[in-house]
Amino acid sequence: MSGGIRLLPALALLIGISAAAALLWTLIAPGLLAPEVSGYDAARMRLLHSTLPRLATALIAGFALSLAGALLQQVLRNPLASPTTLGVSAGAHLALAVAMLFFPVLLGLGRDVVALVGAGLAAALVMALGARRGFSPLTLVLSGLVIGLWSGALAAVLIYLNDRRMVSLFIWGAGSLATQSWEAPLALLWKTGLLALACGFLLRPLTLLELGDEEASALGLKLGRTRFLALALAVGLSALVTSAVGVIGFIGLVAPLLARLLGARRVPALLLSSGLIGALLLLTTDALLQIVAGMFSDLLPTGAVTAIFGSPLLLLLLSRLKIRREAFVRAPPAPPRRGDLRTGFALLCAALAVLLVLALFLGRETGGGWSFGAEMLSLRAPRVFSALAAGAMLAVSGLLLQRLTGNEMASPEVLGVSSGATLGLALGVFLLATPGFAAQLGFAGLGAFAVLAAILISTRRSALAPERVLLVGIALSALVDALVGLMAATGDPRALTILRWMSGSTYGAEASGAALLCGAAVVLILPALLARRWLDLLPLGPETASALGIPVRSARLRLFALAGALSATATLGLGPLSFVGLMAPHLARELGFSRAASQTAAAALTGAGLMVAADWIGRTVVFPWQIPAGLTAALLGAPFLILLLFRRGRT
Amino acid sequence: MVSEAVSSEAGAFRLEGVGLSVQGREILRGVGLSFPKGRMTALLGHNGSGKSSLLRIMARRAEATRGAVLWDGRAVGAFGERAFARQVAWLPQEMGAAPGMTLRELVACGRYPWHGPLGRFTEEDGRKVAAGIEAVGLGGFEERFVQTLSGGERQRAWIAMMLAQDARCLLLDEPTAALDVAHQVEVLSLLRGLSQEKGLTVVVVMHEVNMAARFCDLIHALKGGEVVASGPAAEIMTPETLRLIYDVEMNVTHPPGREAPIAYVV
């Protein structure tokens, strides 16, 4: 296997190319071979002005997105990075939602302009945050993630309150390549072409970057500038594509991984082959889709379908993927100021107590005024305590995963358990149309535990490599997003049921369920506190940990299982509230709690408080309408986290 | 040239016909060596001689494909995870970053084999931690973050953790590689002192033959996965043996007033 072209991947590539050619012919032949018709010739018109420009769009978009993905993975040194990482599509999405609801006149400028402005603003914000720490990959990934989550949540709230007019946004979000003229692909071609050519100037600097920061700057490379330029190009490429056709998320992640798998090693080969593979993938998917679309009565947006095919592909390839370990072990952030822990805990507990009182007793009147009293206690208590328990559990689950994997992007969502639950629910909604509450819970539970079991079984053979588990989760959540996106884009009202569930509402909480959740939180968080020494030692690296006598494999397995159980329980209670699981551990650390035990406790308190506050605000701020707690939590938590990041950047 | 077998197996490592092959490539071939209690032994050899692999096998970080590895008269595989860590401490060549940990917290990690995941952190544990920090001369740095320490301080912090582990045997993979001469001397004297005063078995993988001869009781030299020389430092320090180990013409002098001889490249 050393050197030369590897046989199996080459064969796969060959089959891919021939399949693409066959599909293309099937698609083009009818319009091409049909006899000449005088007057209006529908078949030829469609071929010339719809089918062909659409295929061209697929080629260009696939190339540009995959090139952007390869650039980002290279610069951020994170194999999970993709064009969506820096908040580009989330920013565009939010801009479109705002324009549609509040400034429909702006759409007259063209949706692509609005989307481009949104994408640019989001990316600029991420870069501004990154610039404060010399464009360090960690800061960029984290701020991209947070800004993406925040704008995603804000857009979701707007959609939630106005879902009837948002179908066009869903179509955009699912990435439809449909077009009725050559205008769009031609414009895209010259814009992305210029940016792609500019990448040529970065080949050498990017190669040097491979050596590591110190070594590269020793050779005279300006690290910050190189990173900034590469990121700007990647952002530009993906923003142009996204604004033109919508979100096509998965290609940019999978194509560079595939390119590596096929043996592309050096930077120029990697960038070029990623682009070509991406173009081929998107072209094939879209050609297939255009052929198949005739059989379905509804729209099949390419972006969503790509993800539906791409995620299983990623899962299949996972065992062959060689992920450099050091890609995940990054220089840790500068240690935070460590305050007096006892005072810190006292403050957190006091804040939680105040929040609980507010959430339980302070509410709105029908007329709009405020009232303080216990009359609605029986309606509020189940919601408040469900939020509390779920917030604490997800926070601890996220903390376990971040400590286990050493990846800042890890959260319960990334474990795939919540995606499994959502898939289960989607299946239920699809089979039963209007399933009752018990049926919804049953299907979601089935999905969550199926994924959990699959992860545990599949990782028993490999040595439970954390990065594999993360990629499984990412593939699964992409699959879920795509399926829901597909349903939503056709206007299918059932998609709203799933979207609501995904936004994590406490509406369905019952007294018995809330009690059960609180009990589960105590039972499951306790072992996490007891495992504090493992959690302190495992981040020292598997070598050191096992030299000290920790059974690394079984310890990891047990902690993963615990994280899975925590996230599954919370997800079944309130839905997949991924924000809390991601943010609470970061917030706890930024507040100065850095050791496992104190960080666990602080994260649990922070997560609980965040969810209780989110639920209360969601219930009161637009009363009598209600915003799901999961979305409010992201809207509240994200700016808070950015503020803390900023503050630390200055010192 | 195999050194005399030490009669007592207590607190000693004994290797019998140890072999290791990885993907058909033989890394180690029939290595038979002893590492007696209370002695400091150097593992010498040039790059790729198999010395690090041998140390990893002794530390149970890798498994020998042939032969037996005995600690205290028992096969190393027979010990439980923590039981082994109480006996044998190991310092890998590259250490984790210890994000967000203070020096004292890092050194306290060394007590894990004793208190385990749930046991109480006792006063005894606290004393061992303080002693470990004191021994490496980092007293007063307890509350500093490990990330903020200099390279030499960090190296000593990890050795302090190893000392706090309170094991009977210390295995170190090139512990002085990142240190300046003064710190090298400091660390090696520390280890030598421990082996003499506390009767610890110390095994150090090293490059530098003069440092080895100056501080170690015994030297085992490997080449191409086989033992080429083994014995008291003084016996190894001959031009013939050194040529055998390093494939370079070397000579040895005995400066007046210095116990250990000095080797130099001709």
Next chain:
Amino acid sequence: MSFDPSSLTRRALLAAAPAAGLLGLAPALAQGAPRVVSLDYGLSSTLLGLGAPPVGISELAGWSEWVVEPAMPPGVAELGISSEPNLEVLARLKPDLILATSWLDAQIPRLERFAPVLRLETFIWTGTPILEAAISATRAVAARIGREVEAEALLDRMEEVFAESRARLAGRARKSAALIHFWDSRHVRISADPSLFNDVLLRIGVRNAWPESTGPWGFQTLPVEELSRISDPEALLLVFEPVPKDVFRTLDRSPLWRALPIAQPGRIRPLPPVLLFGMVNEAMRFARLVTEAMEAEA
């Protein structure tokens, strides 16, 4: 919508007789009108049509935009989003009856703690044509609140509207139409069978130019080029308002759209918005608006 006695027919009078008897037997209901909460636009509008305005409805804020007519009288409480009506408001309203569609099945056990829930199938295809389902749901609601007379009057009025539309369109050459709503400049929603709109078109003698039937929701989402599958040379293209600002600006630059027969000037007509998942009131509004659009000069 005020009650118009002149529209009472013999059938309505016959139906009214037993209803009056029922009212006599149930003084509690007759004294004060029952406090009804409705969690669906179609059902809310039906309550107005029956002359029994609800005390609270969900999504009141969007009423004038999506339902337009009949106007919701002042004093009705807002319950927020349909799928998660605000329980604190519901508790304060102390309703006698809650109207819900099968869409809310997951919440019905919870709602039943506040008042009995009448669950109706209105817009989901369950084998009955949507218009028929709407008619029987109207009768079911009326029976529950003692408004049978008004229900029959409402249904008669609907028949009259259909008959009038049918008569007005009978003489016209173009008697088929495709109903589209532009999501954006590249995608449309097209109404098909089974849907309320399709059923109404049949009743007023207009052919749906879109040949396919769809899933349970009565519409398809398609890329614009699929409109070239409409082969009827006489069909009109009725475009629901509002059309997003960028649509025609973009489409006018597309050779495909410019050549599309059904998109030729003279064949496109705007159509004011009508609630997609409506009931009897919406069927009448739709019939009237379609008739006006088809009669309009290009």
